[in-house]
Amino acid sequence: MTLDVAAARLLKMLATAPNADGAAPAVRSRREALRGLSTLGADPLDARVTSQDMVQVGLSLRLYRSSEPKAGLIVFVHGGGWVAGDLETHDGVCRTLAAESGAAVIAVDYLRPPEHPFPAAVEGVTDVVDWARRTLRPDHLGLAGDSAGAHVALCALSLLRSRGSPAPDMVLLLCPIVEIEPARPSRTTFRQGYFIEPRQFDQDVADYRPTPDAALTLPSKADLSGHPPTLLHVAEYDPFRDEGLAYAARLEAAGVPVQTFVHSGMIHYFYALPRLIPYARTALAETGRQVRSAFAAPKS
Amino acid sequence: MDDGQQRMAPAEIAKGVIDQLLADKGRPPAGLDQDLGEAGLSSLDIVNLMLALEDALDIALPPDELTAANFRTAKSIETMLARVV
Numbered sequence: 076m077t078l079d080v081a082a083a084r085l086l087k088m089l090a091t092a093p094n095a096d097g098a099a100p101a102v103r104s105r106r107e108a109l110r111g112l113s114t115l116g117a118d119p120l121d122a123r124v125t126s127q128d129m130v131q132v133g134l135s136l137r138l139y140r141s142s143e144p145k146a147g148l149i150v151f152v153h154g155g156g157w158v159a160g161d162l163e164t165h166d167g168v169c170r171t172l173a174a175e176s177g178a179a180v181i182a183v184d185y186l187r188p189p190e191h192p193f194p195a196a197v198e199g200v201t202d203v204v205d206w207a208r209r210t211l212r213p214d215h216l217g218l219a220g221d222s223a224g225a226h227v228a229l230c231a232l233s234l235l236r237s238r239g240s241p242a243p244d245m246v247l248l249l250c251p252i253v254e255i256e257p258a259r260p261s262r263t264t265f266r267q268g269y270f271i272e273p274r275q276f277d278q279d280v281a282d283y284r285p286t287p288d289a290a291l292t293l294p295s296k297a298d299l300s301g302h303p304p305t306l307l308h309v310a311e312y313d314p315f316r317d318e319g320l321a322y323a324a325r326l327e328a329a330g331v332p333v334q335t336f337v338h339s340g341m342i343h344y345f346y347a348l349p350r351l352i353p354y355a356r357t358a359l360a361e362t363g364r365q366v367r368s369a370f371a372a373p374k375s
Numbered sequence: 376m377d378d379g380q381q382r383m384a385p386a387e388i389a390k391g392v393i394d395q396l397l398a399d400k401g402r403p404p405a406g407l408d409q410d411l412g413e414a415g416l417s418s419l420d421i422v423n424l425m426l427a428l429e430d431a432l433d434i435a436l437p438p439d440e441l442t443a444a445n446f447r448t449a450k451s452i453e454t455m456l457a458r459v460v
Binding site: 084 | 426
């Protein structure tokens with residue numbers, strides 16, 4: 076399918092920006108830019124959901140609850156190239172997921188590089204998953220992440236396993252970054268002008284400094300046998316598309332139930348920009364309903 | 376859109392939108408020929424400006440007009456709007 080008209084317009088608008096192909100901006104500008112874009116792209120707040128900010132295990136968290144009775148809980152790990160993104164940039168995404176799934180959502184304001192390089196984010200998310208299971212005792216616990224947040228979430232699965240903690244009951248990945256090295260064709264095809272600028276990504280990786288050790292395997296190398304059932308969403312015009320699809324194939328080969336959704340005509344991060352890319356509303360609402368179904372299914 | 380706004384020329388509306396964006400950042404209004412980046416608008420502010428112009432004028436800017444040159448100054452935006460509105 077061709078690039079979605081609204082997505083094409085957004086890419087065109089972003090390309091007019093001064094320094095669109097210049098050096099990666101400083102950390103502060105990088106964070107402000109994502110916050111600005113997220114604000115521009117967000118719909119009005121979903122009134123079906125209430126939120127409450129709290130501090131647990133040393134991290135700021137935001138708990139979203141829909142007005143329905145709910146059995147499940149999703150720990151959500153935001154994207155933003157590890158360096159950027161926060162509770163505000165993904166507020167709309169979390170609200171929609173809570174509203175459409177009926178589950179509660181806990182967004183994690185994990186410690187970001189470069190101030191806190193790898194594995195600070197992973198350890199924080201792992202602590203939150205453990206805390207949520209122990210304290211909130213949900214009937215079903217999901218772990219979700221988008222973009223770089225998905226990479227953190229997948230690393231957290233590895234750390235949970237090394238700690239001997241129970242794995243979540245399901246995993247939700249939105250346009251995940253699975254591999255650090257740009258080895259797949261989509262990284263080349265959509266290298267420039269498809270939302271992720273290569274210099275920016277290189278700088279993000281340099282700040283994140285992911286280095287595996289015995290207790291923490293990177294998702295590209297992880298043994299996926301026994302991993303939780305996974306819902307995986309990729310966008311057709313996304314540099315990270317092929318590694319997402321390859322990860323789905325690895326899950327399948329390891330015998331893990333995986334449902335893969337390829338969003339035709341879409342770009343990275345589309346799901347968070349409903350005002351700019353209206354298809355995001357349909358897609359994210361459907362994603363929420365998939366979570367609802369996953370939580371309604373009997374545990375394996 | 377109320378009657379008062381309908382009587383305003385697109386150029387005036389555009390200047391109002393630009394100056395409001397600058398004011399939101401604590402910056403003074405831009406001169407007609409001043410580079411908007413130098414006036415204090417970031418790349419995302421320019422995207423915001425495009426969307427705000429579309430809202431204020433109730434138009435969709437043609438993709439071919441979404442160029443850096445068209446959005447460099449208030450004057451270049453006026454010229455572009457004269458073509459499309």
